[in-house]
Amino acid sequence: MKISDLLKLSTDNLRRRKGRTILTLIGVVIGTCLIVVMISLGIALNQQYEELLRSYGDLTKIQIYNYTYGGGRNDNAPPVIDDAMLETFKAMPHVIAATPQYQANSLNAQLYSGKSDRYQTYFNAYGMDPASLEAMGISISSGEYLTGNENFGKNKIPVLVGENFGYSFEDTRKSYNSGKRYIYQGQLDANGNPVEPFVDISKDKMILRMTDGDENNPKTREYELVVVGVMKSDFNAGYFTDSGIVMSVSNLKHLENTYKKLVGSASTNNIQTGYNTVYIKVDDVDNVADVEEQIKDLGYNDIQSLSQIREQMQAQVQKQQFTLGGLAAVSLLVAALNIANTMTMAIYERTKEIGVMKVLGCELGKIRGMFLIESGAIGFLGGVVGVVISYIVSFIINNLQTIILLLGIQNESNDMMGGMMMGGMGVGMGGASSVIPWWLVVGAVVFATFVGLVSGIVPANKAVKISALEAIRRE
Amino acid sequence: MGLNPIVRVEHLRKVYRVGKEKVVALNDVNIGIMPGEVCCIVGASGSGKSTLLNQLAGLEKPTRGKVYIGKHEISAMTENELAKFRQAHLGFIFQSYNLLQNLTAVENVAMPLMFKGVGRKERTKLAMAQLKRMGLAKRANHKPTEMSGGQQQRVGIARAFVLKPRVIFADEPTGNLDTKTTRQVLYSMLEMAKENGTTFVMVTHEKDLAGCADRIITIQDGNVLSDIVVDDATKAKNRAAMFEGIATNSVPDEPVEAQADNASKA
Numbered sequence: 001m002k003i004s005d006l007l008k009l010s011t012d013n014l015r016r017r018k019g020r021t022i023l024t025l026i027g028v029v030i031g032t033c034l035i036v037v038m039i040s041l042g043i044a045l046n047q048q049y050e051e052l053l054r055s056y057g058d059l060t061k062i063q064i065y066n067y068t069y070g071g072g073r074n075d076n077a078p079p080v081i082d083d084a085m086l087e088t089f090k091a092m093p094h095v096i097a098a099t100p101q102y103q104a105n106s107l108n109a110q111l112y113s114g115k116s117d118r119y120q121t122y123f124n125a126y127g128m129d130p131a132s133l134e135a136m137g138i139s140i141s142s143g144e145y146l147t148g149n150e151n152f153g154k155n156k157i158p159v160l161v162g163e164n165f166g167y168s169f170e171d172t173r174k175s176y177n178s179g180k181r182y183i184y185q186g187q188l189d190a191n192g193n194p195v196e197p198f199v200d201i202s203k204d205k206m207i208l209r210m211t212d213g214d215e216n217n218p219k220t221r222e223y224e225l226v227v228v229g230v231m232k233s234d235f236n237a238g239y240f241t242d243s244g245i246v247m248s249v250s251n252l253k254h255l256e257n258t259y260k261k262l263v264g265s266a267s268t269n270n271i272q273t274g275y276n277t278v279y280i281k282v283d284d285v286d287n288v289a290d291v292e293e294q295i296k297d298l299g300y301n302d303i304q305s306l307s308q309i310r311e312q313m314q315a316q317v318q319k320q321q322f323t324l325g326g327l328a329a330v331s332l333l334v335a336a337l338n339i340a341n342t343m344t345m346a347i348y349e350r351t352k353e354i355g356v357m358k359v360l361g362c363e364l365g366k367i368r369g370m371f372l373i374e375s376g377a378i379g380f381l382g383g384v385v386g387v388v389i390s391y392i393v394s395f396i397i398n399n400l401q402t403i404i405l406l407l408g409i410q411n412e413s414n415d416m417m418g419g420m421m422m423g424g425m426g427v428g429m430g431g432a433s434s435v436i437p438w439w440l441v442v443g444a445v446v447f448a449t450f451v452g453l454v455s456g457i458v459p460a461n462k463a464v465k466i467s468a469l470e471a472i473r474r475e
Numbered sequence: 476m477g478l479n480p481i482v483r484v485e486h487l488r489k490v491y492r493v494g495k496e497k498v499v500a501l502n503d504v505n506i507g508i509m510p511g512e513v514c515c516i517v518g519a520s521g522s523g524k525s526t527l528l529n530q531l532a533g534l535e536k537p538t539r540g541k542v543y544i545g546k547h548e549i550s551a552m553t554e555n556e557l558a559k560f561r562q563a564h565l566g567f568i569f570q571s572y573n574l575l576q577n578l579t580a581v582e583n584v585a586m587p588l589m590f591k592g593v594g595r596k597e598r599t600k601l602a603m604a605q606l607k608r609m610g611l612a613k614r615a616n617h618k619p620t621e622m623s624g625g626q627q628q629r630v631g632i633a634r635a636f637v638l639k640p641r642v643i644f645a646d647e648p649t650g651n652l653d654t655k656t657t658r659q660v661l662y663s664m665l666e667m668a669k670e671n672g673t674t675f676v677m678v679t680h681e682k683d684l685a686g687c688a689d690r691i692i693t694i695q696d697g698n699v700l701s702d703i704v705v706d707d708a709t710k711a712k713n714r715a716a717m718f719e720g721i722a723t724n725s726v727p728d729e730p731v732e733a734q735a736d737n738a739s740k741a
Binding site: 001002005016352353355360362364365366 | 558
């Protein structure tokens with residue numbers, strides 16, 4: 001017997017008893033619909049949480065703190081994060097980039113710009129892995145990212161600067177008490193226009209100068225900072241994108257070493273204790289916990305990421321979803337009993353037919369198959385219709401405010417309804433309150449079909465056991 | 476025709492349990508039916524003739540003894556093996572026709588072909604040919620409820636013959652029909668059996684029907700009372716009497732439509 005014939009027999013039978021099929025379908029439709037809507041509410045809630053978290057910062061970033069004080073390292077302390085350890089981090093699965101935010105704390109230098117070094121600021125730079133800049137969420141508003149391979153000549157150092165870096169310069173010709181010594185970001189002139197900073201970071205030459213501190217006969221070193229790109233101000237990526245300087249770790253270390261030589265060995269006794277802050281970028285939020293685990297295994301305990309908070313939020317939503325989904329599942333269970341009942345009825349009605357088919361040489365498997373297809377089809381159809389209705393319900397939930405407005409219902413009830421929806425579903429952060437992704441659609445239909453099939457097993461076996469002889473004798 | 480019987484029964488015993496009592500339906504039956512024979516099993520009500528037929532067809536398992544069809548011991552087969560065996564070698568005609576009510580005549584006839592896995596087009600063609608042979612071409616797309624008893628039984632016959640089985644079992648095939656229709660239906664069955672060389676085993680309680688058979692097995696109280704091979708002369712006489720008035724070479728009746736059909740052809 002061909003599958004197509006089996007399918008046709010089954011569907012013909014369903015069509016034959018339309019009323020009962022439809023009633024049974026409705027049960028499945030309601031069950032599927034409830035499950036889909038409940039899960040869609042949970043998904044929407046999760047998405048809202050995620051959006052909220054994203055506004056706090058990058059979810060896929062992990063921070064490792066590894067501060068060691070002085071030279072007194074004990075054996076239990078986490079290993080020093082050196083360049084080799086950085087490579088270990090980078091080699092971990094799912095890790096896209098790892099970079100320190102190196103701050104040359106012992107480096108004491110000034111930046112000068114303008115005619116006769118009129119404008120000045122303290123030098124304070126971050127040393128980062130040039131390859132990681134983009135991954136760390138730093139975006140460039142003009143120019144390019146650092147590559148680490150730039151060569152502008154002797155004593156010229158490529159840097160990225162924050163878009164408002166120019167405001168950190170002060171005018172050394174004005175007195176400390178004068179208001180004109182500084183220009184603040186957002187400062188307006190008499191006409192209400194923003195005042196430009198003293199230094200135009202994209203044009204003006206900036207000189208880094210360090211001295212040995214000898215007031216009478218100072219030894220100095222000078223470098224020119226070449227602005228390769230200007231960073232877009234984004235506090236999620238770090239405040240330095242607004243008014244800081246970023247250069248490659250190696251350049252910053254070079255500057256630091258130069259300074260140490262300049263001032264003499266007296267103050268160079270600080271041991272290289274590795275990087276104390278390292279950022280790691282992971283390819284996907286779902287892998288953050290995994291990477292964190294690996295880092296912990298290396299001995300680092302002070303790890304922070306937003307995804308830790310995210311997990312707590314998700315666990316909470318999940319609990320809620322399980323409760324709601326469980327309630328919905330009960331209605332699908334009732335639907336399953338309904339299907340089993342319908343199929344049993346159908347088999348009683350068709351006993352004679354089954355007997356005739358058996359006598360005429362229909363194999364048992366085919367008879368079982370026929371009934372399983374029927375119950376599976378009820379599940380499948382119920383699932384499909386249930387999903388369609390879920391979409392409608394979801395649309396209504398998401399547009400409840402608009403719909404109520406359109407219907408012209410009075411304000412009072414509007415507030416009440418709105419409040420109920422908001423309160424009940426944790427809505428209020430904006431965005432949709434019911435989201436139905438494709439996998440939920442597929443999952444719901446597959447699950448409903450499965451429920452149908454399972455409900456059909458017992459009745460189908462009953463059909464198989466019918467005695468052909470007794471069946472054909474029946475009038 | 477071979478020398479070995481195609482249907483063979485050895486020491487067949489069937490006991491039913493009714494409540495706490497045992498009812499012996501068949502005691503110790505030994506029979507053999509030769510290939511191509513028309514065999515009638517006769518007996519009074521409750522003699523066990525229907526039980527015997529069910530055993531022969533493998534619809535019930537015997538309490539003891541063996542049933543062979545050809546080389547196959549069908550009494551030892553599983554239900555699925557039996558299903559396959561029926562598909563390949565057996566046909567059935569029932570007293571109450573047992574057509575599926577929601578299928579048309581042609582779909583009913585095509586059903587055994589469907590179980591065998593024959594495609595829709597091919598099986599409809601074969602079923603139509605079979606219905607035409609039974610003079611029911613015009614009724615092909617009618618449901619059983621729209622047909623007379625005789626017509627329904629002819630659909631049943633077409634269904635039994637459509638796979639050209641080796642053996643056909645018929646349980647009181649004319650039991651629900653009037654005399655005239657009975658004769659026509661019997662004629663159709665015997666003609667088809669002869670044409671296809673089918674062994675035809677029929678249970679009946681009507682003596683004159685049995686008279687047309689090659690072999691008459693009489694059952695009484697679960698035992699074979701007699702097993703007679705009818706001689707050709709008697710058979711010819713009986714058949715002539717039985718089928719008097721039924722045109723020997725024509726397709727059986729379809730009175731009104733057939734005439735209209737012929738008229739339109741002429």
